[in-house]
Amino acid sequence: MTMHFVDMIENRVSTNAFDPNKDVPADQIRQLVRLATHAPTAYNLQNWRFVAVHSQEARARLRAVANDQSKITDAAVTFIIAGSLPDHADVAPRLRPAVEAGFMPQRMADGWVDAVRQAYEHHPGRQRDEAFRTATFAGATLMFAAQAFGLASCPMGGFDPDGVARAFGLAPTEIPVMLLAVGHAAEGNWPAKPRRPVAEVLSLV
């Protein structure tokens, strides 16, 4: 499906009712995550982790720690999108391919290690904020990628983060930022809710 992205944005809705009988195959799940990882991250840290909750057992396990929302068992797959707390030890391996490709000087990559250390090391609040930005950028990208594949989606913030972390073995440094249900829409979904006028939310200076 080729559609102008402006139309995609205007036609997207957060889907509430999914068809429980239609699957999204594992190959397509991997494609969605591959596309999500093209989202930007600070210092190219790529500080994310995706858990694709696909099997019936795993979906039931997730639903139990996510306000019992039926869309989690109805949608073909729900992604747990976690942001990792930035760690300067990750910078060198993340940048090595850019250095080896010849466009990023090694000296600059070394400098980014120090920059990440200074930006986050003693700032737990900044670490958490960065995890939220990273995971949400990835989630937004995955949401639009799903739409481009003709799939419906619904981002969800209503879940028990500690319960999700325990039930799916997230590390203490991996913060579950959102759930994103992806599947095929059923009948009876609402249209998108009207938005506030631009003049109410924009200051042009």
Next chain:
Amino acid sequence: MTMHFVDMIENRVSTNAFDPNKDVPADQIRQLVRLATHAPTAYNLQNWRFVAVHSQEARARLRAVANDQSKITDAAVTFIIAGSLPDHADVAPRLRPAVEAGFMPQRMADGWVDAVRQAYEHHPGRQRDEAFRTATFAGATLMFAAQAFGLASCPMGGFDPDGVARAFGLAPTEIPVMLLAVGHAAEGNWPAKPRRPVAEVLSLV
């Protein structure tokens, strides 16, 4: 420009060098924000605010509180994207158009007021997290909308949040979550940095 969104994702780069002589007109800035507000928000709160930093004076003012990054004065416009702390008092006015359009029952809209109160009222951490999710969803949508318009962009987390809030009169409830430079790319930008293999970041369960 109509391009399959999959190609858009794969071809996007965070632009470092902008052409300082090419503008983005105010009408296009408003269109970008209008599209950004189609991003999803919890309970349709639309808890965001956009400051489009466009004039030379305002761009210099922003650069002074954003690590002196030259792209802020080179890019035609840099958006300050703020997330507002969720407030249950906002729910009724945000949902009224959906009730008036006839698809959302009034009783459900009333229920969401209580749901928002319970979810956030005594949970400052959840309020902040929601502001981050909201503003980042909006920023990601604006970033892709800019690309669809043939514009380059660069999201930035490196700024002094208190300084930005003071310099641009944000309310204490408005959290500046990211800056997003938008303009025309100059020569000499790098390609996108390589990404980690999907198998390293995805668990399929």
